Amino acid sequence: MKDLASLSCRDCINSASLFEGLSFEELDYLVQHASQKSYKKGDIVVKEGDLVNTISFLKCGLLKVFKKSPKYHDQIINLAKPNDCVGLLSVFSSDRFNYNLTAIEDSVLYSIEFSALKHILFTNSSFGLHLLKSISNAADLIISQTIEISKKNSRGRIAYCLTSFAEEIYHRPVFYLPVSRKEIAEMIGLTSENVIRVLTEFRRDGIIAINGKTITILDIERLKYVEKNG
Amino acid sequence: MKDLASLSCRDCINSASLFEGLSFEELDYLVQHASQKSYKKGDIVVKEGDLVNTISFLKCGLLKVFKKSPKYHDQIINLAKPNDCVGLLSVFSSDRFNYNLTAIEDSVLYSIEFSALKHILFTNSSFGLHLLKSISNAADLIISQTIEISKKNSRGRIAYCLTSFAEEIYHRPVFYLPVSRKEIAEMIGLTSENVIRVLTEFRRDGIIAINGKTITILDIERLKYVEKNG
DNA sequence: CGCGGCTTTGATGTTCATCAAGTAAAGTGG
DNA sequence: CCACTTTACTTGATGAACATCAAAGCCGCG
Numbered sequence: 001m002k003d004l005a006s007l008s009c010r011d012c013i014n015s016a017s018l019f020e021g022l023s024f025e026e027l028d029y030l031v032q033h034a035s036q037k038s039y040k041k042g043d044i045v046v047k048e049g050d051l052v053n054t055i056s057f058l059k060c061g062l063l064k065v066f067k068k069s070p071k072y073h074d075q076i077i078n079l080a081k082p083n084d085c086v087g088l089l090s091v092f093s094s095d096r097f098n099y100n101l102t103a104i105e106d107s108v109l110y111s112i113e114f115s116a117l118k119h120i121l122f123t124n125s126s127f128g129l130h131l132l133k134s135i136s137n138a139a140d141l142i143i144s145q146t147i148e149i150s151k152k153n154s155r156g157r158i159a160y161c162l163t164s165f166a167e168e169i170y171h172r173p174v175f176y177l178p179v180s181r182k183e184i185a186e187m188i189g190l191t192s193e194n195v196i197r198v199l200t201e202f203r204r205d206g207i208i209a210i211n212g213k214t215i216t217i218l219d220i221e222r223l224k225y226v227e228k229n230g
Numbered sequence: 231m232k233d234l235a236s237l238s239c240r241d242c243i244n245s246a247s248l249f250e251g252l253s254f255e256e257l258d259y260l261v262q263h264a265s266q267k268s269y270k271k272g273d274i275v276v277k278e279g280d281l282v283n284t285i286s287f288l289k290c291g292l293l294k295v296f297k298k299s300p301k302y303h304d305q306i307i308n309l310a311k312p313n314d315c316v317g318l319l320s321v322f323s324s325d326r327f328n329y330n331l332t333a334i335e336d337s338v339l340y341s342i343e344f345s346a347l348k349h350i351l352f353t354n355s356s357f358g359l360h361l362l363k364s365i366s367n368a369a370d371l372i373i374s375q376t377i378e379i380s381k382k383n384s385r386g387r388i389a390y391c392l393t394s395f396a397e398e399i400y401h402r403p404v405f406y407l408p409v410s411r412k413e414i415a416e417m418i419g420l421t422s423e424n425v426i427r428v429l430t431e432f433r434r435d436g437i438i439a440i441n442g443k444t445i446t447i448l449d450i451e452r453l454k455y456v457e458k459n460g
Numbered sequence: 461c462g463c464g465g466c467t468t469t470g471a472t473g474t475t476c477a478t479c480a481a482g483t484a485a486a487g488t489g490g
Numbered sequence: 491c492c493a494c495t496t497t498a499c500t501t502g503a504t505g506a507a508c509a510t511c512a513a514a515g516c517c518g519c520g
Contacts, residue, residue, distance in 0.1 A: 067377065075377050089373075092359070093366030098374070121355055128351060128358030129322070132365065136323030139369030143319075144328070146376050147297065147305055150419055154508070180466065189380055191509055196468060384476070410498065421477055426500060442485090442499095 156230015386460015
């Protein structure tokens with residue numbers, strides 16, 4: 001049983017682009033300092049202020065990364081999908097998480113002790129460069145997404161949201177929405193009422209079909225047009 | 231003359247927190263692969279798509295970091311102040327700049343060849359960790375600023391903008407605005423008309439005084455209240 | 461079975477963008 | 491140095507987009 005778990009850890013680490021270029025010995029070392037943990041939909045994975053002592057990435061499932069706001073709604077920063085590194089930013093910038101993580105699907109997380117990662121970093125500096133690239137990319141992505149979103153109107157934002165579910169996360173035109181309308185609103189800076197209104201509009205226009213939480217994208221071209229010109 | 235230039239480079243590198251913990255030899259090595267360049271207000275420092283082969287930081291002056299938009303206005307991402315590392319994100323995430331840099335005050339930039347930095351990185355891995363921290367912090371800051379701004383109304387955004395000029399950049403309540411009203415608008419996602427309207431409001435409310443491009447903050451408490459509750 | 465949260469729709473209001481028009485300032489060429 | 495052009499700034503009027511408020515139906519869950 002222990003071996004199976006190790007094995008799957010090893011597989012997971014092998015497949016993570018973050019660890020490309022490491023030797024077998026280094027990978028083994030990481031596996032020996034790694035563990036996996038499962039979370040049910042709705043479970044809290046990390047709370048803002050929690051100590052960071054591992055670097056984690058998502059094997060399967062979906063997490064929402066968000067900041068709590070005392071007065072307003074929460075602000076969802078992005079969704080972490082399988083193979084994404086979780087909290088890559090926080091790991092280095094402080095010893096505590098700046099964000100909250102919650103599972104919005106049943107999820108499995110692989111965690112490598114930060115000290116083990118540092119050990120590799122100290123003995124293999126090209127790994128450091130690799131890490132730098134990964135972090136820069138992750139940050140660049142979040143920044144440019146946020147900027148792009150903020151330039152769009154409500155229709156453009158919803159279109160953006162739907163296409164990324166279909167293309168980035170589920171890789172198919174029919175999917176079960178893992179988030180509530182309110183959470184969509186928190187992702188793209190709208191109110192839940194307006195999210196609903198735009199979704200209804202898209203349905204009436206024949207761009208999508210809605211069945212509760214199941215969305216079918218009927219006209220991806222039109223959706224992308226709206227995303228671009230919204 | 232050459233020695234003087236070296237010396238000032240050395241001073242500059244010494245004072246940059248990025249290079250804390252490096253040995254004298256390592257610092258010397260960096261200095262030997264560094265150069266400085268001056269820019270006049272309005273000069274283009276870097277264009278989106280330019281090759282990145284140095285890592286630079288601002289000795290003095292002020293730069294605006296922005297993305298061009300074909301249809302809309304430009305989007306100003308942040309302002310780089312003295313001692314800020316410029317394009318720290320782009321350096322590692324790609325071999326080309328993702329952003330434009332323009333001097334909005336007369337500025338002096340120190341640039342270290344990226345290859346020299348890599349050399350240090352390969353021989354000193356704690357420097358890698360240090361770099362990771364710097365990049366994470368820079369990214370974290372931009373992300374949280376962008377999120378904070380997007381939650382505020384127009385008054386809150388202008389208040390944010392004014393307090394950061396007074397406290398982060400100029401460290402005094404009276405300052406000459408280095409940017410046009412239009413550029414303020416591009417920083418905080420408003421139109422120039424509304425920037426002007428809110429500034430006039432603040433003036434009428436006795437929160438600030440305006441004399442062309444010179445702003446005097448009369449009531450910082452009230453300004454911060456507006457920033458917080460806007 | 462009833463409570464609370466999520467969803468939906470409609471009515472209303474606020475905020476901000478857009479349009480328009482005029483003034484001030486700053487750069488340009490003779 | 492002055493006419494000329496252009497760009498920045500300012501104010502008002504109008505409209506569109508989105509938030510807010512309200513009410514009702516739905517669903518899941520203790």
